[in-house]
Amino acid sequence: MSSIAICSPSSLAADSVITGTYFLYAATGRAVEHSEWAQRVIGLSVVMLCALLHGFFVRLAIRVQSALTVVKLLLLLLIVVVGVCAWAKGNGAPDAGFRDAFHGTSVHPSAYLSALFKVMFAYSGFNALNYSIDELKNPVRNLPRAALGGLLVTTVLYVASNAAYFLVLDPETVRRSSTAVAGVFFTNTLGNVWGQRIVPVLIGLATLGNVMCGVFAASRLIFEAAREGYLPGGRVLGEISRFQSPLAALAVNCLMTALFIVTPPAGEAYAFLIDIGVYPLWLFQGVAVIGLLVMRRTHRDLPRPFKAWHIANAVTIACAAFMLVVAFVKPSEDAAGTSGSIPYWAAPLTALAFIALSCGLWYIQIVYRRGLERSLYHGKHAGFG
Template sequence: MYAAEHDIPLNVHGAVADGGRGSADSTTVSLFSAERTEPDVVESTGELERTLGLWDGMAMVIGTIIGSGIFSTPALILEAVGSVGMSMVVWLIGAAASVCGCIVYMELGTMLPRSGGEKEYLAAAFPRPRALLPFLFCMSSIAICSPSGLAADSAVTGTYFMYAGTGRTTDHNAWAQRMIGVGVAVLCLLLHGFFVRAAIRIQGVLTVIKVLLLLLIVVVGMVRGIGGGVRRSDTAGGLFAGTSTHPSAYVSALFKVFFAYSGYTSLNYSTSELRNPVRNLPRAALGGLLVTATLYVLSNVAYFVVLDPAMVRESGTAVAGVFFTQALGRTWGQRVVPLLIGLATLGNVMCGTFAASRVVFEAAREGFLPLGTVLGHVSRFQSPLAALALCSALTSLFIVAPPPGEAYAFLIDIGGYPQWIFCGASVVGLLVMRRTHAHLPRPFKAWHIASAVTIACAAFMCVVPFVRPEHVDPHAIPYWAAPLTAVAFIAVSCSAWATMSCWHGPLK
């Protein structure tokens, strides 16, 4: 099923593919150059070490997936779809679609085992117009997708720390909560920037805490269910009573679900730091996703066993805190466990920052960003320090810029929309490359059904957000604000690409 690393031939850019191994004297060639035979933009200043083994990779996948989503989005999802039964169905749909996406990305990652994720896949599949799609992906990922997701996770970290201190799920001091989030972003910068190996070990420890917390949720739910403590006050009409029939409700819910499942592609952005990536990438990615999806579904069952739907709705983004308070009492449930949940979401920010900085690092080396020699530099601490600093700064900006109230949901929506555009384009590109790059070895080949499901999900998630919801709150952020902002940013990035293309000469 798997091929050895040395079986990988020339890659699509004409350089010898070494399975993700880099040489210290390699150079990076700008995708904007008319000919890619001379390093005309950014010279490599060293390569990142291969520090990730199979367990490290799986821990990073699990750690990146398990973040604020499972601890904060169930109330938003229930509010959107209207019933407990449909809420569970949406979580199952998200799991199935994520597994399909993961399978597709396993083929992409083993066929092109180089850090950068969609940047590399789009460059290989769509070489004309030169660098357009890779550039748009990098700009969207760096400026919108990554910082908005990290900001949402950082904000939830602040929510749970505040809940542990005050016992309130809402009505926190907004700026105190945001400053905690900024502190989380800065802490991740310091750990990943100056203590690389220690940061990886900390991620592993925090990943264990996350898994144990989810297992605790599942066990508590099972004990309460067996003991007859199931809440039924709002489900007398059936699990599907009150289910919404409007498509906009489901796209809103799915954005939250897919946000909770996002992260299974994290290793595709740091393949060059994964030992034996052709063998370990599929095992770590799919294994981590399956473990997480199982825990997610069982955790949602547990939430509705201990809490009735009204309590879930009222909990806002602190549903896990309310759950443990109800199940374990004020001392453990309100004080101790929420602190652990805060640490768990901090671990998610660490994993996300690690992956996001690698996108900045690779984009800088391709000449997509100004100060490329700085942002694409490997520091003496064996980290992309400048790239990490940029990620931390953008995350902090997203934490403090949006208005309070709906900020969390807005951050999820605005970050998720571009991801689906480029995810769909990457899967289409995979199908194209099966014809145009048929000579490349495919240690793992995705099923056609996985590709079809992923493309269908991408189309649904890109079109339906523009459909007017059934109920519109005139005082809320407009429903079209997040997708329209993302589309506008991509359009502006097209203009930037055209300018840079002219600057670097005619494209062939």
Template sequence: MSGIPDELQPLLDPESSVPATIEPNRSTSKLQDGHVVLAPSDARSIELETIPETATVGRNLSWTSAYMLTISRVVGSGIFATPGNIYKTVGSVGLTLTIWIVGATVAACGMAISLELGCMLPRSGGHKVYLEFMYRRPRFLASTLVAVQAVVLGFSASNCIVFGEYMLAAFDIEATAFRQRTLAVGLLTVVTVIHGCFLKTGIWIQNALAWVKLGLMAFMAILGVVALFLPHTSSRANAQALSVPRLFEGSNWELVALSTAFFKVVYSFAGYDNVNNVLNEVKDPVRTLKTMAPTALLTVAVFYLMINIAYFIVVPLDEIKNSGELIAALFFEKIFGASVGSTILPILVAVSGAGNVMVVTFALSRLNQEIARQGFLPFPKYLASSYPFGAPLGGLMVHYIPSILVITLPPQQDVYAFILDVEGYPGQFFIMAISLGTLWLRRSRPDLKRPFKAWKAAIWLRIALSACMMVAPFVPPKNGRGDVGFWYATYAVVGGGILIFGVLYWYIWTILIPRLRGYHLEEETDLLEDGTSVTKLVKIKNE
């Protein structure tokens, strides 16, 4: 590709002997904010997908903003709501802490893979970009599965639900289903309006809420240490269970119990790759990603472990088992008493959940916009546009509608834990596909520049764990029921069924119907008034 300016070059290894086969259209490509803005005709070229692309709204995310975006995405309701259910499922302090440590290790392996791919393909879209780049055959299959998963399972319901629970608990109001869901819907609506109409204000708010989370986690970790010296806490009551010889006493080693608990831990670490979804808006994306992501994950992992230990020091073990999603409220109550502990600090936990809703909504709306840009959602002219407020309002609505349905329609009992399980299961298939694809790309495309390279052992560990997590839900427990009151494999059947639906949908609309009606699908690019390039899937009659 000699003769082409460096800034228009794909991210290829200069020492590679593999020649590039596709050149940018220099007559129609241009530079903006130091990065390449591709002409519509270049939008789907294989080589050009390795070139950084600047969003129409510009690059508004600094290193600090990206760090806060990651922290706020990872730290939602998980550490404040799931430890009680995890301890109840696995039965011992030692096994609970072990699962959290293993979860952090697995998250680090996943982060290494996302770093390699994000630095190699520094564009918004995350998994969508990587799967499309890796699996171009069968045509449109990877894109369709990502679109189905993003629309059907891309919701913020769980953290909205916990927000409602903690707000009601803070003000000592009876937590009826109607009240809880009203608060959840209200939160999601406010967040959607802010991100859809006030872009920079939304970024500022989610950064501020991330600082609140960091302060809250540090405060809780310190309280756990201080509680050792307070006579009215439960540290003495739990002393035997916390002693090394008895740490694993009562452990439940059933595979279905371990997998269910591990899903919840994995969910609590979910989002370490959140910035990969919005790289078009990150300043100096490759350099930022390489340093920011490990720093954010290490911060979260240390605080998670310290907070779990603090729970076991302060709250009696029997109460932890029965705490449901309110273990953090019990923690504060045990230290500060009912008046302060059950009012002020649970509000901070609710605010933390609200911050998570903000960053999830922020990132998933961009993912939905990228899906719409490539023609895999209806009405791409509207859903891919950033008009009129310079924000992906269409992508926000695609996220808003299924979230509202999940909040309002399912039965109240056990809905939170079930939602976590259903969200986590299909993700294992994508993790498996991306991990295998990373190894395949190293062999098939050694010419691609990799500013960061994941450890091969980490990739294989991620593959092995994903395989186990896909099989484990179908291993029956002794009582034949899961930990949320349903048949033990219900969440796996529902999550897997969504993926099967995606495959059937892809086959019907890309193969069966075109074959019956005598046409085939081609991609046609266009440029919207706000500068967003979109791809339309048009029907071409067979000759």
């Protein structure tokens, strides 16, 4: 329920805002100082477009989603190639980017927390396939292959592209570029026409592809939760439309994402949206891994198609504990992260409030109203055709 109410819509809202940022960069040539509401209007339009495509044109939406994923992969490869070529020609800034690379690095834990929140957000899409297992062929075999394979490819491309940024841009330029660093990178290497006007539009489209994937996964999560009795209105939210899509679930996800786009304070929306979404995500991932380890001892005979590695379990629990605790530690004056009018404790406290409300909804729906016994899945199973 926390994923439905917080994690998914806040992540989609953040990606939608970034889509607006790149389209505005292509139009104005500025990486920052855009109209806050211009970004939000573009973000709202992106979410509505993705919901309409997945709701009424399912096959087309899947094709567009796949095509935009290819665009994103090609753009990441292009960043690496362009960065290496610029460095080889002597047009880069390797001395500024890599000499004394850790100079000025903060030792305050809140700075590392802020960085981890953003990094974990960037890689969080690896588990999206879990929400559509009902539509996946042979999930026991294909799910771990797709998740691990996709994560490996993403890791290599992300690390290589970040290295390419610092072959071309000095750290201060990267910092000033904020979320539009790729646009500044291409402007410096390819010029104003390709680098500022054309490629940033492609980056915006690639980010739109992220939103499309997120809308697809989030709507399936709402759909399945409603059918299993975890949400009220299961007869409506768990209904498959004549277009072979969960229209009601798509509408609910679109509405919640829109609320996350328009409600955060101006100027700080992106960082706040990431922080408020990642916090409950890691709370439950840490608890889930602990539960997994407990079940290994208490239910030794359960079938296990695949087994999580011990090192992965330990790292997950350690990261979760660090992020959950340090989120309430006051940052230093120069620490990166949410600042300005939003207190440092606002995001985790808001996330905990949502979690408490979700627990209340769970008690009402599952215990008081006996949602599991009354669900559409009780005694039968029906999925997508």
